[in-house]
Amino acid sequence: MITTTVHDDIRAFAAAVRSHLDDLPVDEVDDLLDGLEADLADQASEAGEDFTIPDAATYAAELRAAAGLPERDRKSPTGRPPIHRRLIGLRRTIETQIRRNPAAEWVINLMGSLRPLWWILRAVVLYLFIAPFFWSGYGWMSGTVAYLIGAVQFPGIVLMVGLLLLSVQWGRGRWAPSALLRGVRLSVTVVALLLTPFTLVSLASSLQSLVWDSSSHATSASPFTPGLSLDGQRVRNIYAYDAEGNPIPNVQLFDQDGNPLKTIGNETSGIPFDPYFYGGGGPVPVPFTAPGAVDAWNIYPLREIPAGDSSWDSVADVAKAKATAFPFMRVQPVPIGAISPSAGGAGLVQNGAPSPGADGLTPTPSSQPTEAVAP
Template sequence: MTDDTTVRLASPAAEEYLDGVRAALADLPAPEVAEILDDVRAHLADLTAELGGEVDTDALTARLGPPSAYAGELRAAAGYPPAEPAAAAAARPGYVRARLALAAPIAGALLFLLGVAAGEVAFVITGMLLAVFGLPLVISDGPRVPSVAALPEVRRLVAARPAPGTQGRRFADFVASLQPAWWLARAVAAAVLVGGLLADGGLPAVLLLAIVAVPVSIRVGHLTRRDRRWLWAVVPLNGLAAVVLLWLLAAGLPGPSSATSAASDPPALPGLWQDSERQIRDIRPVDAQGNPLTGVYLFDQDGLPIDTSGGAECGPLDGAVPDGNAAYPRGTWDFDPRTGSCRHTPPAPLVAAVPTTPAPVEVAPPPAVPAPEQPPAVPAPR
C-alpha cells in the first residue's frame, strides 16, 4: 500500500481526475475510500510520469476511462455493490450538510448584490455573514471539498460539460483561460471601492491601491485553484467586484477632471454673501444724503425678496426667530451660549458716507475768430 504522505500529484489534471473518483466513491465508508484513493493516487502519479508530466484530463480519460466508470471498477474489485441511485442518496445526512454549505455562498452573494443595488446596509451585512456561514461546514473536508463534489447535482453538472474536442469544450477552455484577466479586473474594482471609502477616490489613490491589490488578487486566484475552500469567501467578493466594474463602465474611471470640476463648484452657503467671502447679515439702506431709511423692502431683478437670514433658525426664544420677510434694517441674530437661545441685536446708529457724483465740468466755448477784413473795392474803369 502506498503512503499518502509520500505520493503527491503535481498535475492539476490528475488532481481533478482523483476528485472525480472520490466523488463517485463518496457513499462508501471513509476509511475504505481513503485506502482505495491511496492506490489511485499512486497509479495517477505513475501515469503522469509516463506521459511526461504534461498531462490533461482528456489524456487521463483516454487511458483510464471517465472517473465514474473507473470508480465503478474499483468498487467492484473491492467487493462493493454499484452506487446507489441519486434519489436515495440525496436524503443522506452528509448530503444535507454539503447542500447547506453549497447554498450559503450563492445565497449570500445574491443577497449582498441585492443590498448594494437597493442601498440597504442590512442586506449587505446579512449577505456577507450568510456567505461565510458555509465555510465552517466544509473546512474539515480538505482542499478539494469532496462532500460537495459528491452531491448528485454537482456530479451532473460536471458530467454535463462538453465532450473533449467539441466546439463547446473549446469555448469553455477559452473562458477558463481568461481567469488571470479577471484577477486583474477584480483587483481594480477593489482599489476603486476602497479608494472611494477611505480616500478621496481620485486616480492617484486608486493606482496606489491597485499596486497592492493586483498581487493579492493573483495570489488568491492561485490559492482557489488548489484549495476550493477559498471559494466560500471569494464568490461573494467576486459578485461585489462585478457590480463595481459595471458601475465603472457606466460612470467612467475617477480622474483629475472629476476632482477638478468638483473643486471648481462654489460651495453652497446659506444666506447672502459677497463674492463667497463676506457674509451680509443685514442691509442698511440710506437716502442720497446718507440719512438712514427704515421699513425698506428689497427685491431682486425677478421680483423676489432679498433675504439675508439664510432660512436657518439660530435657536428658540419664545418662538422668535429671524424673519426672512421683515423690512430692512432688521438687526442681527446671534446664538447666546449662556441662555441657549437666539439674541437679537437692533441696528446701531449708522453714519454713511454716500459717494457723490462729481459735478460736470463746464467747457468754455472756443473764442470767436474775427473774420478777415475785405480789401477796399476798386472802381471799374470807364
C-alpha cells in the first residue's frame, strides 16, 4: 500500500513531465501520458520502500524518443522560459496543490471530462455572436432563439458546422501549428468565455419570451380559432352562388346582428393582409379596397397574394394580390320547393323567385341591412 506522500510525488512528477512536453499539441501529450500516474502507482505498490521517482526531464526525453518526436527546443532569447510557459507551470503547481484534496480532485477530473461540452458551447457562442452580422433572424421571430433556428437553414448550417469543427479541432490541439494561430485560438477562447454568461442569459430570456407568447396566444385563442373557422380549421375565402347556381362576385355577408362576416379575427382589423396565412407559404387573402372607401373584409371572394410570393414586405406583397377563381363554374340550382330564407320561413323558392306565403304576400328577407355599408 502506498502512502499519500507517494501519491503526491507521483502527481507532481506527472505534472513535471507534462511541463517538459508543453511544446507539443495537447492531444499528443495526453496520449503520451495516458495512464502514467496509474502505472507509477502500481510500480510503487510492488516496489514498496524501494520505489524511486525517475527524473522528469529524462523521462520526457525518453517518451519523445520512443514516439519518434523531435527534441525540445531549449533556445530562449533571454535564457529564461517564456512568460506563457511560466504561467502554465504556475497553473500546474496550483492544480497539484488542489489535487491534494480528494473532493477537489474529483471536481477537477469531472470538469476535465466535460471539456467536449465546452468545445460545443464555444462554437454556439461564437455562432450567436457572428450570425447577427449576416441576417436579422428567422422569419417573424427575433432574438437568440431565432438565430439558433436559423442554424437549420443553409447559411446557418455552413457557419455552425464550420465553427463546431474548428472549436473541436482546437480543443484537441489541432489546427494551430504556429505560435500565431495558437495566439488566435487563445484570444477567441477568451472572447467566447467572456460572452458565455451574456449568451446564456439572452438565450434564457428569449426562450421565456417565446414560451410566454405561445402560452398567451394559446390561452387567448383557445378553444376558438381566430376569425371564421369550420371544424377548427380557418376559412380563408368564401364563394357565393345564386339560386340558379351561378357565381356571385362581390357579395356582402353579415351575421345575425348585422355585423360584417369576416374570415379574420377582430384583433387583426386594419391591416392589409390576413396575418394567419401571411408567411405560411400558401395564398394570403387581402381586403376589398376602393378609392375613398374603408378596407372591407366581408366582400367576397377576397383577392389573394399567390402562394410563394410573400417577401416580408407588406406593401409590395399586397400589390401582388390577384382575383381568385371560383371553385366551380356553376353549382346545382336550388331545388324547386325549397324553403326560402324569409321571415317566418313560410315562403318557397320557385324557379329562382320566392313564392307567396300562406297570407298571399311575398316575404322579404329580414336579414338585409337597412344602412348603406361602405366597401
